[in-house]
Amino acid sequence: MSNTHVVGPRRVRFSWENTPLHWVPGDPFTTHMINALHMLLPAGERWFVHVFKQALPYITDPGLKEQVKGFMGQEGTHAVAHQRVLEHMKEQGLDPTPYVENVEWIFEKMLGDTTLPPRAQRFWLMERVAMIAAIEHYTAVLGQWILNAHPLDEAGADAVMMDLLRWHGAEEVEHRSVAFDLFMHLDGSYGRRARTMALAGPAIIYLVKRGGGFLLENDPIVRGRLKPKWSYFFLRAHQGRAPTLRSLLLAMPQYAKPGFHPSQEGDLQQALDYIAISPAHAEFEAYRRST
Numbered sequence: 268m269s270n271t272h273v274v275g276p277r278r279v280r281f282s283w284e285n286t287p288l289h290w291v292p293g294d295p296f297t298t299h300m301i302n303a304l305h306m307l308l309p310a311g312e313r314w315f316v317h318v319f320k321q322a323l324p325y326i327t328d329p330g331l332k333e334q335v336k337g338f339m340g341q342e343g344t345h346a347v348a349h350q351r352v353l354e355h356m357k358e359q360g361l362d363p364t365p366y367v368e369n370v371e372w373i374f375e376k377m378l379g380d381t382t383l384p385p386r387a388q389r390f391w392l393m394e395r396v397a398m399i400a401a402i403e404h405y406t407a408v409l410g411q412w413i414l415n416a417h418p419l420d421e422a423g424a425d426a427v428m429m430d431l432l433r434w435h436g437a438e439e440v441e442h443r444s445v446a447f448d449l450f451m452h453l454d455g456s457y458g459r460r461a462r463t464m465a466l467a468g469p470a471i472i473y474l475v476k477r478g479g480g481f482l483l484e485n486d487p488i489v490r491g492r493l494k495p496k497w498s499y500f501f502l503r504a505h506q507g508r509a510p511t512l513r514s515l516l517l518a519m520p521q522y523a524k525p526g527f528h529p530s531q532e533g534d535l536q537q538a539l540d541y542i543a544i545s546p547a548h549a550e551f552e553a554y555r556r557s558t
C-alpha cells in the first residue's frame with residue numbers, strides 16, 4: 268500500500284439559510300453545472316460505501332482495510348452533506364427529485380446487487396470496485412480543481428457553498444489512492460482498469476451536463492431560457508469557473524497509463540491545509556455546544 272496518510276471522517280456543519288438559488292451571482296449556468304454534482308454525489312457515494320462493505324472481507328492487508336473503512340466514513344459524510352443542499356434547493360422552488368430518482372436507479376438498480384452464482388458475484392464486485400477507482404480519479408481531479416478555482420471567489424460565489432465544495436474536494440484529494448489501492452490489492456487487471464475508466468469518464472461528463480440541463484430547465488427564475496450548450500461550458504471553463512473539457516478528457520488516458528498511481532496527482536498538503544481552515548468544522552463545534 269503506497270498511501271501512508273491515514274484517512275477518516277471529520278464532523279462538519281454547513282448553514283444554508285443565506286445561500287441564494289444562484290450561488291454564483293448572475294451565473295445560473297455555472298451554478299447549475301456544479302449543482303449537478305449535488306444530485307449525483309449522494310446516491311453515488313452511498314453506493315461506494317455499499318460496494319466497499321462487500322469488498323472488506325476480501326482485504327488481507329490490515330492497513331489497507333483501515334484506509335478503506337476511513338474512506339467509507341468520509342464518503343458517507345459527503346453524501347449527507349450534499350443531500351442537505353438538495354433539500355435547500357427544494358425549499359427555494361427547484362425540485363431536483365425527478366433527476367435524483369434517475370441517478371438512484373443507476374446506482375441502486377443498474378449497478379446494484381443481483382442474484383448471481385458465486386463466481387459471477389465476485390466478477391461483478393471486482394467490476395464495481397474498478398468503477399469506483401476510476402470515478403475516484405475524477406473526484407480527485409475535480410477536488411484539486413475546486414481548491415484552485417479562485418475565479419469563483421472573484422465572481423462572488425457563496426462562501427458556504429465554496430466551503431462545502433472545497434472541504435469535499437480536499438478530502439477527495441486526501442483519499443485519492445484508497446479505491447485504486449483496493450482495486451490493485453483485490454484484482455489489478457489492466458484490462459478491467461482501462462475498460463471501467465472508458466465507461467466512467469464519459470458517463471460522468473454526460474450525467475453532469477444532463478443534470479445541469481435539468482436544473483436550468485426547472486429553475487423558477489431561468490425557466491428553461493438557458494440551455495446546457497457546450498459553447499456556454501467552454502466560456503465558463505475559459506473564465507476559470509468550470510474545469511476545461513480537455514482536463515476532463517485527459518483524465519482518462521492519464522489513468523490508463525501503465526505506471527499510473529493516484530498519489531502522483533493533486534496536492535495532499537494543499538488539501539490538508541484547506542481542511543485545517545475550513546469553517547465547517549468550527550460551525551459543527553459551535554452547533555454541538557449550542558445543543
Ligand SMILES: [Fe+2]
Pocket residue numbers: 312341342345406435439
Ligand atoms: Fe466524496
Ligand SMILES: [Fe+2]
Pocket residue numbers: 342403406438439442
Ligand atoms: Fe472519494
